[in-house]
Amino acid sequence: MSDTSLVRLTLNGRSTTVVCQVRELLSDVLRHQLATRGVHVGCEHGVCGSCTVLVNGKTARSCLMLAAQGDGCDVQTVESLADGDDLHALQKAFSENHALQCGFCTPGFLMIAHELLTENPTPTEQEVRERMSANLCRCTGYEGIVQAVLSVARNAVSEDAARERDPR
């Protein structure tokens, strides 16, 4: 059996092929070969969540996946969130709510928050806390993170309501 493997994946919308060691973690290949350095490795045992990415639309700990398991997958990292020059609403809300200090955990929190709001655009505070409890932050005390996610949800709801009132 070869100790290298050829991995074809879609990374942030772009088709990519990479040759890697079969034992290499997805997190390491994303960071060191594919230059998505926003994937942060905080524990390498799946607890802290700093390395969280979306694999086929679902969050995954990239430190708990082999790169070879990413073959054929659609992978999104924090680098995919901004739309050109425009930051994603979650990115802006994190800054506005002081939801980051050192920022090492931030990419992972953004990805789980993004998934949560995609699945459930109007979460309760408890639902946000439960989902955010998947990841660790050592700086903020979490309140800013929870408020940031809730504020994006609120704004989306009020924009929807505005569109209903004025469908132009």
Next chain:
Amino acid sequence: MTNAKSAQQPWAPSRQQDIRLLTGTAQFIDDIDPPGTLHLAMVRSPLAHAIIKGIRTDEALRMPGVHAVLTGEELVRYAGAQPVVWEHIPNQQPVTARAMAVDRVRYVGRIVAAVAAETRALAEDAAELVEVDYEPLDVVSTVEQALAPGAPLLHPEWGTNVFGSQHYTTGDPAAAWDEAEVKVRGTLRVGRQFGAPLETRGCVATWDRHSDELELWISAQSPNRVREFIGQVFNKPLHSIRVRVPALGGGFGTKADFYGEEVITCLMAWLTGRPVKYIEDRLESFVASAHAREQILDMELGADRDGRIRCLRGRVTAALGGEIGSTGMGPAWLGAIMMPGPYKIPNISVEIRGVVTNRSPYGAYRGWGQPKGNFAMERMMDKLAVELGLDPAEIRRRNFVASDQFPHFNGMLPTYDSGRYAECLDLCLAEIEARGWRQQVAAARDGDVAKGIGLAFYVESTAAGPSRGMNALGLDQSGFDEEWVRMDSTGRVTVYTGHTDMGQGIETALADVVVAELGLRSRSDVTVTWGDTATCPYTGYGTGGSRAGALAGAAVKQAAGALRRKILQVAADLLEADPSDLVLADGRVTVRGNPTTGCTLAEVGFAAYRQVVRLKEGTDPTLEGRAVFDPPAQAYSYGCAAALVEVDRATGRVRVLQYLMSHDCGTVLNPMIVEGQLRGGSMQAIAGALYERIVYDDNGQILTTTFMDYAVPTALEIPPIDLVHMETPSPVIPGGMKGVGEAGVIPGGAAIASAVDDALGRDRTFVTELPITAEHVFWMAESRH
């Protein structure tokens, strides 16, 4: 590029570094990748105490892709002893530890060899091929074992396991104790914990053998100090050492200490002729990053019947590790000398001891001793209140230093600059009332899940510290801070600082100072450059000790003031006016009373750099201000934390339901950052009170080496943390700022312990140990019936 969007107000981040961090482009240490980098893996001791009989490295060296294997025997030919910053205890033992073990290991995780290879994975493979022959020795796992008669000696040449001790006395504590009308005693314990920044430590070294130039990138809080120590260890002049710091994924003191890994990485770069990178992995972090907190505090308080404290007698014993870290026993010392807190205590006798055990080295973690001293003192205040039948708030109030009694010598060593303690306590109490906590407690009084309220008052040592004071104490360290502020030819401003932004946001706080001082339009006109000893000025002690905001804030204010005078001189030339008639505001210089006559800062910058001909002969075109600030004294912040907890009598589980702090850290530079510091510190206080503990077994084996065993709390454990502000400028710092970085973490343990007592009944329950475990609470709840 702003033209297309200039019509609408652009979105601006709350802090300077936020956009880099939110988009994933910030560079952390593992993102530093010079071409040709080799990777290090460490061989670490699996035994807590053993003699190294031999190390075989040949098999590892033969492995393809391996460039070097380093052992202690070779390291000592190049590297001297690891430095100890805090060499201030008069009788402390000399430290000769090297960056890796030479003949003996004294804790699990001690480095015995290092492997440099083409990849980290190869280095780890090769590390497994290094064979170490150990002769096990008897293990000293606890302080009690270390102090027992006939205990195995970790450092036989010392003749004892006591690293150092110091005794502070004021007044006549023996007589005061004899005469005290009310006496309370207690032994308090705090478990072993550590800072656990989410980004582990790491460094990348390039050391050219021909030019002898060494460049070290390191995830550390104090680049100047790292440079001093690397020079000291290698006996190398400093001009050829450049230390750089990228974005830090948290510091918390963990990255203030100086470690063996940075020495080994530099040496490996020299030996291999290649850049070398070391990134600590999470498992290693539990044995290799500084441990902290673990102490035993024996306390006695004597008081009058009206509750006024007559004397404090105590003995603080810190469980140091097998080797002495760069902080020595400094944290235990600071915790002890801050123990009197906000109280007037005429007679004091406190002994501080550091005892070595076969555990990982002891060092810095936010609070630096103060959470333990506070826990012990505030617990005893609660006990005194119960003894006297007084309310916990009332016993504190009766002993406060009054606001007109400053400067106040606290009886140990510190002299506090200022404080309005009683008002701060009242703010906290008013908030407790407003939130209806007491009604909640009453309603739950006889339920299965009881509730309780606890509070703790603290004084925080900040703005460390006058250089001469540090030297007088015995440290070869300074406490001054130098800052440079420069305006460029586009009228924008760059601050060059020796401080480090480890996430606390000092970039933003210093930018705010410049905006105010120079009348700039917005913070986006300021860049704060840091993390490079080649281009940034010296700050004596580095970033820690809650000093950056106060000291760098004061120095930047002065430097910006000097720049302001130069700007006005250049503008005066351009406007043919007198500098004293000019006003600097909103990014423009205008003539007082005639706002239409003026010029922009960009015009001032362009003239000074590129059209000097427009200036008068003799005008200095250098748009730069420099200032050095050495504080005349330290500034002391203070506050009161309160916790509302619930205690499940059936399981012993404790949860913090609500948490608040009233506090005063002097003039606030940036309210959002101050709140962030207090919330983050409070979270670490709750973590230390209820969740986190490094556990060792009797063989000195560490049992907690992952985030599955060491329970860093999540968003479900940490409640919203509410803050009530007071702002009393410090008289010793220009601008009035005091530090705030460690405030949150200091009082939380005592407040939560007090709340558990309250829930179960103060007459029956007295929590003596942190972290508070469910098992312990369960037995305390049981004993009630």
